[in-house]
Amino acid sequence: MARATISDVAAAAGVSQATVSRALRGSANVSPATRAKVEQAAESLNFTLSKSASTLASGRTMRVLLLVSGPLNTWFNASVLQGVYDVLAPEGYDTIPAFVTNREQLDRFFRDLPRDRNADAIIITSFEFDTALHDQLSALGMPVVGLNSPSTAGFDASIGIDNAAAITSGVQLLRSLGHRRIAFVHDYIPHDMVYGTSTRVAAFRTAAAQAGYGDDDIVMIGADHHDTTPAMLDVTAAGIVARLLSCEQHPTGIMGETDEFTAAVYKELRRQHLAAPRDFSIMGFDDAPVSRTLDLTTLHQNPVELGNAAARKVLALLRGEAPEQTHELVPATLVLRETTGRAPNGR
Incomplete structure (x- = not known):
C-alpha cells in the first residue's frame, strides 16, 4: 500500500x-x-x-542544543539531559547534546555554530559564558539559558544551585560537630575555564571565615591535573590524602567538591585504616548514587529538575515571553548519613 x-x-x-x-x-x-x-x-x-x-x-529547526562540560555519561550530565528532554519532547523539540572538556573545544564549538545554525536555542551547563558570545548568538536569534553556571553573565535566563548557601551549611555542620581544623578537596581548576563546581572553592573559604575559622584552621587541596578515569582518580586521591595526613595537625572535617571526587578520597582514607566518623568526618556534594552506596553525608541537588527548569525557560524565550523567574537559584539540602560525627578527642 x-x-x-x-x-x-x-x-x-x-x-x-x-x-x-x-x-x-x-x-x-x-x-x-x-x-x-x-x-x-x-x-x-x-x-x-x-x-x-x-x-x-x-522558520524553526525545532532543535535545542544542550552543551555540557565533561562527558555526557556522567551522572549529572545524563540527568540534566533527561530533564531537558522530558520537557522539550512533548513540545515537538529535539534535544541535541554536545560536550566540551577544555577551552580549545569550547572556542571551536562556538566558532562553528553560526555556520551550522542547527538549533533554535542553547542550554549551557556548568561553565562560564561571556557577553561577547551571547551577542553572537543573539544576532542569530538563539536564546541562551545557563544551568549551574558560575554567574548569570551572558545568559538570557538561568537556573542553578545556590552553591554559597549549600557550602555554608556544610561548614556550619562541621563547626557544630566540634571540628577545629577543616579541609576542602577539589578537582583540578584550569586557568582558562571557570566551572560551576569551581565556585565551591571560594565559597568554602568565605563560609569558613564567617564561621570563625582562621587561615591556619583550613586546608585547601586540589588536584594538579584533570583525569576522571577510575585509575587516575584513585592516584589523585592518594596524593590528596598523603597531603592531608602530612599536615602537622591534620584536619578532621573534610568537604569535597563533588560526591565522585569525595568518594575517591574517602576510599583512600579507609585504605590508610582510618574510619569515619571515628577518626574524621567527610561529606560530598550532589547526592549522586555513589553517595548512597557509601552512606556519605552530602548536599542534595536534583539535576533532572534543573534540566526541567532550564527547558521551560527556553520554551518561554522561544515564545517571546519572559520566564517566570529569569535568573533562579535553588537550595541544596543537607543529607546526613554515616560519615559525619563529633570530632575525635575534641579536635
Missing part, C-alpha cells in the same frame, strides 16, 4: 493542503472543528507531517 500524502489527507478532510499543514503544525488560525476533522483524517490514513516540512514552514 502506498504511503499516504498530504493531498490524500486534504481530500479526505475536504480542505486544502495548506489547511492540513497549518492544522497539523498547531497553527492558531485554524478552527477547532477543522483541526479535529484534519487530525481524524490524518489518523485514519496513518499520516504524519514531516518535521522538515513543518520547520521549513515555521
Whole structure:
C-alpha cells in the first residue's frame, strides 16, 4: 500500500493542503472543528507531517542544543539531559547534546555554530559564558539559558544551585560537630575555564571565615591535573590524602567538591585504616548514587529538575515571553548519613 500524502489527507478532510499543514503544525488560525476533522483524517490514513516540512514552514529547526562540560555519561550530565528532554519532547523539540572538556573545544564549538545554525536555542551547563558570545548568538536569534553556571553573565535566563548557601551549611555542620581544623578537596581548576563546581572553592573559604575559622584552621587541596578515569582518580586521591595526613595537625572535617571526587578520597582514607566518623568526618556534594552506596553525608541537588527548569525557560524565550523567574537559584539540602560525627578527642 502506498504511503499516504498530504493531498490524500486534504481530500479526505475536504480542505486544502495548506489547511492540513497549518492544522497539523498547531497553527492558531485554524478552527477547532477543522483541526479535529484534519487530525481524524490524518489518523485514519496513518499520516504524519514531516518535521522538515513543518520547520521549513515555521522558520524553526525545532532543535535545542544542550552543551555540557565533561562527558555526557556522567551522572549529572545524563540527568540534566533527561530533564531537558522530558520537557522539550512533548513540545515537538529535539534535544541535541554536545560536550566540551577544555577551552580549545569550547572556542571551536562556538566558532562553528553560526555556520551550522542547527538549533533554535542553547542550554549551557556548568561553565562560564561571556557577553561577547551571547551577542553572537543573539544576532542569530538563539536564546541562551545557563544551568549551574558560575554567574548569570551572558545568559538570557538561568537556573542553578545556590552553591554559597549549600557550602555554608556544610561548614556550619562541621563547626557544630566540634571540628577545629577543616579541609576542602577539589578537582583540578584550569586557568582558562571557570566551572560551576569551581565556585565551591571560594565559597568554602568565605563560609569558613564567617564561621570563625582562621587561615591556619583550613586546608585547601586540589588536584594538579584533570583525569576522571577510575585509575587516575584513585592516584589523585592518594596524593590528596598523603597531603592531608602530612599536615602537622591534620584536619578532621573534610568537604569535597563533588560526591565522585569525595568518594575517591574517602576510599583512600579507609585504605590508610582510618574510619569515619571515628577518626574524621567527610561529606560530598550532589547526592549522586555513589553517595548512597557509601552512606556519605552530602548536599542534595536534583539535576533532572534543573534540566526541567532550564527547558521551560527556553520554551518561554522561544515564545517571546519572559520566564517566570529569569535568573533562579535553588537550595541544596543537607543529607546526613554515616560519615559525619563529633570530632575525635575534641579536635
